[in-house]
Amino acid sequence: MSEKITLLKPENPVGIVGYGSYVPRYRLPASEISRIWTDGMGGLPIEEKSVAGPDEDVTTMSIEAARNSLKRAGISPQDIRAVWVGSESHPYAVKPTSTIVAEAIGAVPSTQAADWEFACKAGTEAMVAAMGLVGSGMARYALAIGMDIAQGRPGDPLEYTAAAGGAAFLIGPGEEALAIIEASYSFVTDTPDFWRRAYQKYPEHGHRFTGEPSYFKHITEAGQAMMDATDTKPEDYAYCVFHQPNTKFPQRVGKMLGFNAEQIKTGLLVPKIGNTYSGSAIIGLTAILDEAKLGDNILMVSYGSGAGSDAMVLSVTDNISGKSEKATTTQQYIERRTEIDYATYARLRGKLVKK
Amino acid sequence: MDIPRHWRLRKQRYGLVGEVCEHCDSKVFPPRDICPDCGEEAKTLFSFSGKGEVYSHSTVYDAPKGFDESTPYTIAMVKLEEGPLVTAQLTDLQEKEVKIGMPVEMVTRKLREAGDERSMIVYGYKFRPVMSH
Numbered sequence: 001m002s003e004k005i006t007l008l009k010p011e012n013p014v015g016i017v018g019y020g021s022y023v024p025r026y027r028l029p030a031s032e033i034s035r036i037w038t039d040g041m042g043g044l045p046i047e048e049k050s051v052a053g054p055d056e057d058v059t060t061m062s063i064e065a066a067r068n069s070l071k072r073a074g075i076s077p078q079d080i081r082a083v084w085v086g087s088e089s090h091p092y093a094v095k096p097t098s099t100i101v102a103e104a105i106g107a108v109p110s111t112q113a114a115d116w117e118f119a120c121k122a123g124t125e126a127m128v129a130a131m132g133l134v135g136s137g138m139a140r141y142a143l144a145i146g147m148d149i150a151q152g153r154p155g156d157p158l159e160y161t162a163a164a165g166g167a168a169f170l171i172g173p174g175e176e177a178l179a180i181i182e183a184s185y186s187f188v189t190d191t192p193d194f195w196r197r198a199y200q201k202y203p204e205h206g207h208r209f210t211g212e213p214s215y216f217k218h219i220t221e222a223g224q225a226m227m228d229a230t231d232t233k234p235e236d237y238a239y240c241v242f243h244q245p246n247t248k249f250p251q252r253v254g255k256m257l258g259f260n261a262e263q264i265k266t267g268l269l270v271p272k273i274g275n276t277y278s279g280s281a282i283i284g285l286t287a288i289l290d291e292a293k294l295g296d297n298i299l300m301v302s303y304g305s306g307a308g309s310d311a312m313v314l315s316v317t318d319n320i321s322g323k324s325e326k327a328t329t330t331q332q333y334i335e336r337r338t339e340i341d342y343a344t345y346a347r348l349r350g351k352l353v354k355k
Numbered sequence: 356m357d358i359p360r361h362w363r364l365r366k367q368r369y370g371l372v373g374e375v376c377e378h379c380d381s382k383v384f385p386p387r388d389i390c391p392d393c394g395e396e397a398k399t400l401f402s403f404s405g406k407g408e409v410y411s412h413s414t415v416y417d418a419p420k421g422f423d424e425s426t427p428y429t430i431a432m433v434k435l436e437e438g439p440l441v442t443a444q445l446t447d448l449q450e451k452e453v454k455i456g457m458p459v460e461m462v463t464r465k466l467r468e469a470g471d472e473r474s475m476i477v478y479g480y481k482f483r484p485v486m487s488h
Contacts, residue, residue, distance in 0.1 A: 025447050054425050055446055055464040059478065063369075063463045091476055100478060104369035104463050106402070328486050336486065338449040 007183040007229050008128060010135020015177020015317070017075065017141065018170035020068020021286040022061045023273055023333035026051035028345045030160045036342045037155045045246035049163035049274025051340065052149050054348050056164070057091045062147045063104045065168035068327035069143065070105060072178075073170045077105045080170070081139030082112035082130060086122025086146045086278045087166075088196070090115050101145070112142075119194060120243055121304025122146060123166065123278040128184045128310055130171035141172045148277035153202035154351060161246055161270070165333075166279025167286045178319040179289060179298070185229065185311045187222040194305035205305075214307050215249055216256065222309035223257045223301045230313055234258035238296035241267030241284035243303035245275045259299075266291060267300075272334050278304075285314075287330040289323070292316045361477055366400075368479035371461050373439070375401035382437035405461030407435040407482065412445065412453050421467045429453055433482050447483040458485045 123146015147166030
């Protein structure tokens with residue numbers, strides 16, 4: 001597994017020149033869902049999840065995250081050559097989210113624009129593609145976004161965690177980067193742990209099958225192969241961040257790979273905002289970048305059902321200084337919270353059928 | 356079908372893009388190609404900062420068709436930092452009591468669906484209480 005050839009490593013150094021996140025302001029406590037469906041019995045996978053407002057969708061949330069990434073990068077949107085949005089809740093079945101985002105941030109018309117889909121790893125998939133576009137010299141900047149308003153069937157275990165939020169990354173040349181992306185490695189198999197068929201409103205999942213053969217297998221394989229290929233060990237990293245479907249999974253997978261609680265905690269946002277699907281691992285990365293400093297190494301491993309993991313190794317440069325305060329930080333979004341009850345949640349998310 | 360109208364207005368609606376008068380430096384919104392201050396031609400595009408304050412406001416309980424899903428909601432006249440007064444919905448308010456002079460910032464949100472769930476989604480500017488950073 002350690003052959004260097006398996007890594008995706010760009011010809012020219014590339015990195016993150018700007019990043020931005022978004023979390024809507026509403027929070028639904030897990031205890032409130034439990035009150036409705038289980039009479040308050042049973043364990044809770046998180047404390048509370050973020051819920052989008054009635055006028056928000058993946059497009060509007062992507063626009064705000066993209067604007068934050070532009071504030072931190074300080075570049076002209078006209079210099080962006082690709083706007084790629086990864087999500088499993090694009091507002092339209094046919095019509096790109098990315099053209100609306102590109103128009104709103106002023107990146108049109110000389111740009112690629114497309115929507116990506118790979119369950120919860122569509123965002124990192126867009127980042128890897130952006131690395132290729134920039135690293136080959138085809139483009140100076142590419143914008144990769146992962147954003148979701150996750151769907152969970154009322155009463156389903158997923159309802160506790162299916163949340164809203166995500167992040168945007170402006171990928172650019174290494175010399176301008178606040179964090180160099182040294183390489184990426186993807187581990188992909190056909191594993192049917194979670195899906196949503198066409199025209200269905202809510203996804204189906206394989207219950208316990210979503211654990212060992214799916215989440216844990218793909219993340220540990222991708223993470224370990226990345227560390228082997230880059231000749232690094234867990235202690236070489238200041239931070240690590242994984243896809244976060246609940247509080248336990250990322251902590252356990254971190255331990256399996258040899259990381260400690262200190263390395264995991266900064267990027268572990270799921271207890272406070274829930275699982276933001278395509279945004280899950282990468283919004284954790286934004287919380288890390290908000291506090292990282294020169295010389296810090298970061299390991300990120302996403303996971304998308306169906307199934308696959310993208311592992312990335314990042315090293316923070318001195319361009320990081322002063323970047324976090326140029327836009328709203330991820331923790332500021334998390335602290336801005338309005339608690340709602342199940343009835344308000346049902347109204348906000350269109351779960352009340354009127355016709 | 357209002358597709359051409361929504362399409363024509365997309366730049367000003369998504370990003371608060373107006374115009375600046377080359378003659379007297381007045382900022383113009385919505386764009387109208389003629390400076391309302393000096394009467395000269397004003398066609399240079401100008402992106403507003405999105406910062407402003409509430410000039411006046413009112414809450415709508417009985418909404419026109421297409422907006423009835425989101426009642427009650429608050430609309431405001433917002434005095435932009437650069438001068439012009441725009442009318443828009445306020446959003447993300449919750450416990451925040453709206454006051455004249457309250458600082459607000461522009462966000463791009465869903466305005467409505469132009470018809471039913473089969474129709475195009477119309478996006479545009481709203482304002483929310485300023486977030487600190």
